[in-house]
Amino acid sequence: MTAMPDAPSPASPAAPENTPATAVRARRNRRLVRKTLTYVVMTAAALLVLVPFAWMISSSLKRNNEVFTVPIQWIPDEFRWSNFVDIWDRIPMVTYLRNSAFLAITITFLQVLTGSFAAYGFSKVRFPGRDALFVAYIATIAVPWQAYMVPQYIMMQEAGLTNTFWSIILLQAFGAFGVFLMRQYYMSIPDELVEAARIDGLSEYSIYLRIMLPLSKPALASLALLTFVNTWNDYMGPFIYLTSNELWTVQLGLRSFIGQYSADYAMIMTGAVISVLPIVVIFLLGQRYFIRGIATTGLKG
Amino acid sequence: MSHVTTQPDATRPAPAERGRPPRRKGRSRQIRRNTLVGWSFILPNFIGFALFTLVPVTAAFVLAFMEWNSFGSPEWVGLDNFQRMFGDENFRVALFNTLFYAGGHIPLTLVAALTLAIVLNRKIRGVQFFRTAAFFPYITSLVAVAVVWNMLFNPTMGPVNQFLETLGMANPPGWTASTDWAMPAVIITSVWRDMGYYMVLYLAGLQTIPEEYYEAARVDGANAWQRFWHVTLPGLRPVTFFVVVMLTIQSFKILDLIVVMTDGGPGRSTLVLAQLIYREGIREGRFGYSSAIALVLFFIVLIVTVFQFRLNERRKA
């Protein structure tokens, strides 16, 4: 196959006997219909997908004994906006939000940094034993945490790190997930690019810093987003390791509404709605990086 | 499309051999240097990983050959735990359920996530809203997910069955209230929940495919389907490998959604391995037995992963 820069666009299915003007109009109409249809279908799908979220919001505006009705009551008899005021008094929400933010930001930062760094070693440097080490790395993700939770806790206790943020940070910042994700994206960046840089005399570290990092912005963004969300929503880790109330995260705070025999689900849903907001903001911010062009500009050079 | 699709491994010498005459001494020095450089990249993550994950995981695997109740000293029992496992009906049930779940969840989520990513990778107005909506299931409170999906699946009053009845189905499934249909209900819910998560990965992957490839394909007269098949899919291979492996891993250790939605029930119809590991270890204090199950789970996933790794390497070559 050869390049033919002046070839006509293949996307011209118009019948030859039509005059150009009517063909264009027909095509435009058809495109408009298709576009409208796409929007209708997509909006319907989006609304369906959001039904559980709607339940969450509706419950956050109810009295507790109205939450679980049979059948479901979608619109509360009376909107209790006061739930969103009360929750700040019922639990130290500000402290919890601050702790969650601190943990999520620190862990995300470290995970992205060490993950992308290690990924370069796993994808662009060849050395014996590399792939075996890599497979061992990712297979460990498959061990459920419940299986090694107790040995890990004993280790942390011996090190005197339980009931400090250190325990959670050290546990979650060096996961294999980020290494694996970044390695796969680096694999899709052609090796010649790296080689050319080597010939230009760049050290491996400057290749990572000046070429790989800028090229992998979409991947870095998705890794950061997913790590942030997972840390923010994590419950079992902080629950097992953080005992003092002033160290608790939002997810722990919400669970404190579940008592020995009954639970305050209106408050839980109120808190859940509040705790989703930061994630939505991060997601909207991260979207900027899901745009084509960043990667390709590098390839042209 | 050969003028754009580059095959670095085939057409050029590997970086390690670049510009070196095939002399043994220089080669081995190069290997040593590369090993050092490689490890220097890996080390910051590896130290943390080894200390806080690898060591406890190894400890848990040693426990698989012991009996330990979390207090006092463990006792060596050899293969007793494994012998016991093969006679344990709970293990068989949980293994079957886990395979069932993985068999449904992996392909369905893969297709759903890829479709979503491709549909939402277009430059259309409001795409941000739709992307956010697709990600919302992943961040919706699990309790809300369980309640609403259980309502949708309610055998008599639920919209799902009402719809199936209008389609003329006389005996629609009992979903989460029946032992045969509880697992399919869980699979559907989990696909709905996870598709946005993997969509994010695919969205990032789609950005790495250079626009030139598509232009060239268009020039060659490829239609949309051919472009998808010959440009998009090969370009997404590294991401797909990642997604498939992560989906496999996450499916084999699924726990949270099941605990909230059915808690293994009705009966044992949605009991999965991770739940059994939790129950035997932390709840019953049989840490040896629980570790043995975890070891089996680990090997299943390892085999699947190595297989996928090989497949991926072969296709790449």
Next chain:
Amino acid sequence: MRGRLGKGVVSAAALALVVSACGGDDGGGSGDSASSGDGEVTLSVSAWNMDTTPEFQALFDAFEEANPNITIEPVDILADDYDDKLTAMLAGGDETDVLTMKNVIGYSRYANRGQLMDISDLVESADTSNLAGLDAYDIDGSYHAMPYRQDFWLLYYNKALFDAAGLDYPENLTWDEYAQLAEQLTSGDGVHGTYHHTWRSVIQAISAAQTGGDQLGGDYSFFTDQYEMAVGLQDSGFALDFGTAVSQQADYRNMFETEATAMMPMGTWYISGILAATESGETEVDWGIAPMPQRPDSGEVVTFGSPTAFAVNENAEHADAARTFVEFAAGEQGATAIAEVGVVPALQTPEITDAYFALDGMPEDDLSRTAFEPDVVELEMPVSETTSDIDTILNEEHELIMVGDKSVEDGIATMGDRVNSEVR
């Protein structure tokens, strides 16, 4: 150059932030807060949901007042998954002095692993004749915990719905009469006659208590009558069906407080819950309590209950103070303190019952008072090494019977088969 320098500064700042934030909060552990001479002791006690569980604070305040040299430092753990965390903590050699035993199954686990101190001498020296639920903590003649709270089951009913149907309040019911009432009280507009919560104890524990059946025994035919009654009620629509209750996570508080059910067998813990809901205006239900319905041949009121206890950690740093606390909580002063916040203490004396019924909003009729003094309170589930495994099996088979996957007869037969083959 500047760009790289900038990045370096940012990472250094982030690192500094991590170090300072982590270093700042290492308080709260039990290790640092050791005794500081002069008999001053800081006693750590594990508890759950301190903010929403007033009984702990009431108890701690009363104890500190009686023992001025001891300060209590609660170790606050979430009620949900409480035992998971305690398991990890104890495995790591935690030194928290007093451990709250949330239920007897958890107690049997910790005690059998040797994680709790033997306090038989405390039990023997104290006057335990009125201490309900103590037997549950007897493991081969020795005690490793003492109960301070004992909830038992009774029948809640909605007075307004009974009045509207022109029926007498449920006094001295048999189960047959109860089922008839459920039918009469069911009305078209979504009100069920009764509500059986999804726990297996609603059916299994009560029938074990009233027939004398052994839930660890391996022969479960004594469940038959109770299951047939319950399945019959839900099949005819006089009680919310189990499948819907589970999948909609039906909440018993919701069912009773929104007047969706006229009767409801439930534990005494709900009294403080419904009092609080009434006070805050969340519900206006006019309620009363009655004794649990009985089998026809029963001459006395038999129900079941579950105690909550305090134990001393084997690794306790301040074992003596911890023992003092356990004894205090099970005694007269501890019982009075928690009765005043609406919790049913394990120690039962007429004075404490008076204090309990003096609470604002408590029903004052004689029937309620009778309901509060059952003749026999059996243990919800006997304690042994096999309790936990059998509990799991009974629960799984309970679900299968209640969703209609198995007939009552088959389900009960499978329970026996599985207990005999899997546990022994």
